[in-house]
Amino acid sequence: MEKAGGRPPFPLALGDATRMPFRDDAFGGCVVRWVLHLIPDWRGAVVEMVRVVRPGGIVLVNLGGFKTTWEIVDHFLEAAGGMRFAVGLDPRDPGSLDREFERTRARPRLLPPIPSRDDTSIGEFLDEMRDGVHSWTWRVDADIRRRVLPEVRSWAERRFGSLLATLEPDVEIVWRAYDLP
Numbered sequence: 625m626e627k628a629g630g631r632p633p634f635p636l637a638l639g640d641a642t643r644m645p646f647r648d649d650a651f652g653g654c655v656v657r658w659v660l661h662l663i664p665d666w667r668g669a670v671v672e673m674v675r676v677v678r679p680g681g682i683v684l685v686n687l688g689g690f691k692t693t694w695e696i697v698d699h700f701l702e703a704a705g706g707m708r709f710a711v712g713l714d715p716r717d718p719g720s721l722d723r724e725f726e727r728t729r730a731r732p733r734l735l736p737p738i739p740s741r742d743d744t745s746i747g748e749f750l751d752e753m754r755d756g757v758h759s760w761t762w763r764v765d766a767d768i769r770r771r772v773l774p775e776v777r778s779w780a781e782r783r784f785g786s787l788l789a790t791l792e793p794d795v796e797i798v799w800r801a802y803d804l805p
Contacts (some may be wrong), residue, residue, distance in 0.1 A: 641659075641663050641668075641669040641672060642663065642665045642668035642669050642671075642672055643672065644672045644675075644676050646676045647676075648675055648676065649675075649676070649677070649678035649679070650676050650677075650678070651676055651677050651678065651681065652677070652678060652681045652682075653677060653681050653682045653683065653684065654673045654676065654677050654681075654682075654683045654684070655683075655684045656669075656673070656683065656684065656685045656686070657685075657686040658686060658687070658688055658715075658759075659759075660685070660687065660712050660713040660715075660721070661687075661709065661710035661711070661712050661713055661714065661715055661759075661760065662710075662711060662712055662759055662760075663711075663712040663713075664711050664712055665712075666712035666713040666721075666724075667724050669712075670721070670724045670725060670728065671728065674725075674728040674730060674804060677804055678804075679804055679805060680803075680804060680805075681804045682801055682802065682803055682804065683725070683730065683801070683802040683804070684735075684799050684800070684801055684802075685721065685799065685800045685801075685802065686797065686798065686799050686800075687713075687715035687718055687721070687798070687800070688715045690792060690795065691792060692784075692791060692792050693749070693791060693792055694716065695783075696746070696749065696750070696753075696776070696780060696791075697709060697753075697760070699776055699779055699780075700753055700772065700773075700776050701760075701764075703772040703775055703776055704764045704768050704769065704772050705764075705768065707763060707764060709760055710760070711763070718800060721800065722800070725802040728804075729804075729805045730802040730803060730804050730805065731802065731803045731805075732800060732801070732802055733800070733801040733802070733803060734798070734800055734801075735798070735799045735800065735801055737796035737797065737798050738796065738797040738798075738799070739794065739795075739796060739797075740794075740795045740796070740797050741793060741794065741795070742790070742791070742792055742793060742795050743790055743793065744790065744791050744792075745787060745788050745789060745790055745791060746780055746784055746786075746787045746788075746789055746790075746791050747777075747787035747788060748791075749791050750773060750776060750777050750780060750787065753769065753773065753776070754769050754770055754773040755769075756769060
């Protein structure tokens with residue numbers, strides 16, 4: 625809203641992903657990007673997506689496409705007290721998402737990966753973790769984030785070398801399509 629000058633550039637609705645404020649079959653499709661890890665009842669969100677998308681529609685889901693990043697995230701969360709990454713669906717488990725959609729008789733389809741470039745350095749990523757930029761860091765108290773980051777930074781430097789190195793320059797963005805019957 626702020627970037628759009630205080631006015632939404634398209635209709636917006638505030639709602640619960642597990643109880644969407646829309647009628648059945650209201651949409652031809654649904655796009656879900658990098659959010660199911662934040663929804664404890666992600667299976668309920670899948671049921672809702674299928675409910676609001678009309679038969680023959682499609683649900684597109686992006687769970688993320690990182691590799692090296694996971695090692696750093698896991699180390700950080702372990703140092704922060706052994707927290708799990710997700711309160712909902714772990715993005716590293718797309719099979720569970722496929723099975724959940726299959727229960728609704730939707731057909732999973734893996735789309736071709738989209739190559740992308742990301743110039744974020746390891747050090748910048750660590751700073752983002754310290755500052756709580758990423759949604760998965762929000763459950764970690766700010767004082768704990770700041771306290772554990774020096775150790776994580778030291779570990780990352782030993783593990784990867786220079787923190788000025790690009791974290792994951794070549795990323796593949798992977799979308800999964802679920803075709804509704």
